[in-house]
Every structure is written in C-alpha cells, then in structure tokens.
Amino acid sequence: MISLSNFADLEVHWESSEDLSDLETASVQSVITSPPYWNLKDYGHDEQIGTTDESYERYLNRLQQVFNECYQCLRDDGTMWIVVDSLIERGNMKLLPYHVAERARDCGFLLQNMIVWYKPTAIAGMNDRTVVNKKEYIVFLSKSESYSLHPEMNEDVGDEDPAKTTTDELGTIWRHPVKRGSLGQNVSHKAPFPVPLAKRLVQVSTEPRNIVLDPFLGSGTTAYAALSEDRRCLGYEINQEFESVVSSRLADLQQSALHTNFQG
Numbered sequence: 001m002i003s004l005s006n007f008a009d010l011e012v013h014w015e016s017s018e019d020l021s022d023l024e025t026a027s028v029q030s031v032i033t034s035p036p037y038w039n040l041k042d043y044g045h046d047e048q049i050g051t052t053d054e055s056y057e058r059y060l061n062r063l064q065q066v067f068n069e070c071y072q073c074l075r076d077d078g079t080m081w082i083v084v085d086s087l088i089e090r091g092n093m094k095l096l097p098y099h100v101a102e103r104a105r106d107c108g109f110l111l112q113n114m115i116v117w118y119k120p121t122a123i124a125g126m127n128d129r130t131v132v133n134k135k136e137y138i139v140f141l142s143k144s145e146s147y148s149l150h151p152e153m154n155e156d157v158g159d160e161d162p163a164k165t166t167t168d169e170l171g172t173i174w175r176h177p178v179k180r181g182s183l184g185q186n187v188s189h190k191a192p193f194p195v196p197l198a199k200r201l202v203q204v205s206t207e208p209r210n211i212v213l214d215p216f217l218g219s220g221t222t223a224y225a226a227l228s229e230d231r232r233c234l235g236y237e238i239n240q241e242f243e244s245v246v247s248s249r250l251a252d253l254q255q256s257a258l259h260t261n262f263q264g
Helices: 056-073 096-106 195-205 221-228 240-257
Strands: 010-013 028-033 074-084 087-089 092-094 110-118 135-142 173-175 211-214 232-236
Touching (some): 028 056, 028 195, 056 074, 056 096, 074 096, 195 221
Parallel strands (some): 010 232, 028 074, 028 211, 110 173, 211 232
Antiparallel strands (some): 087 092
C-alpha cells in the first residue's frame, strides 16, 4: 500500500469535520462532498454522523455544524456542492436535499440550484411495489453572489448527456451511470460516487492549483478527481480504516503527485 504522504497536493485529517479550525480562513475554492446518510449506512465508527441511535434533527444539526465550518474556510467567491438524495423511513419520505439546503442557508450560504444526477443503471430498491430510484441531487451553493463558475471547463460531457443543452451549455440534469469496478467490489465504503461526476464538479467550480475540500472524504473520490485535474485537496474523514481504500484509489496518480507540492 502506498502512503498518502507521497501525495504532496493532498492533506488528510483523520478526524471529524465538525471542527475545521486547523484550516486557514477563506483558503478553499470549492467544497465537494457526499455526506453520510442518516440511519442508513453503518461505517463502523461510534462518532460518525448519522448513526442509528441519532435522531434526524440531531443528524441535521451536526451537518449544519460541518457546513458552518466549511463556510468559514471558503473564499468569498467559493462554492459548495453536496451530493445527496431523499430517504425513506418507515414508508415516509424525508426530503434530505432540501433540508440540507435549508441548514446550509442558515450558515450563510446562498442556494443556487438543485442539479439532478441521473443514474440510468441504478437498480437499488427495485421491487414490484415501487418505481426504481435512478437519481440523486447535487445541492449547489455559493458563499456570495459573486461566485466563480466555469461550466465551459467541463470536458467529460458526451453528446448523449442531458447536462448539455442544444446551445452547448451545461444544464441541470447530469447523466453519470454507476459502474461496477474494483472499488465497487470493496465493502469498506458503501456509497462512493463516480469519478466522472466528481471531475465535473472540480472542473466547473475551480481552476488549476485551487484547493478543494471534502469534509467527508470516504473512499477518496473527490481527492482523486482534484489531484488528476491539478488541484490541491484537503480531506477530513473520521474513519481511518478508509486509508487503505483511499491509497488504492490514488495509486495510479502517485508518479505525477511526487512532482508537485501542496504549498506551491
């Protein structure tokens, strides 16, 4: 296993992102993350956000604390992108993306849009009593009205992708199939989102050498996308057992990483 210290443009903190006081104020250009879901996935850490013995209100309160910390770290023209979906509890739907947006706005963020991530290959929850959920949401927020956005920088949109309109502008429906691969066979992290989606978020929200923050690093998808696009990445992850998963994910980037410097 390679050491994450080999990646000069990556800095990982194995602790909760409810306290980001170690980070410099107004230093991050973009926050890109997918937070843990409430009462759904157990990642094996007693202090994780969203445990089964934590109320929904407490879960939202803790997420809000993370969002408040992210707000302080963001540059004035920075943005935050949260990949999240609604969830079902005892047959009742909780509109988590909208609750997330409300809590972020309470921290000072401005809600810019709700992007739909269309997952044509999704089969989760398929049965004869419901329709298959083939989407998640990306909550798009900014710190100020003068935020930086580069939709023209995205290079991974095919002609079949509804994210592009007839005028070749980036739209609000993004088609990214969930593909099985080496990470998909790894049970250590149960909810990775695809690298092409992370790359699109990196490209539209940052420029080369900008800093990307993922307060829920997980399997390292955001880190991989940021480093491969010549960005610097800060990650917080409470479960250090994911270190081997992140290392494996970044293995093919090691050689190029050795020639850069996070402080550059």
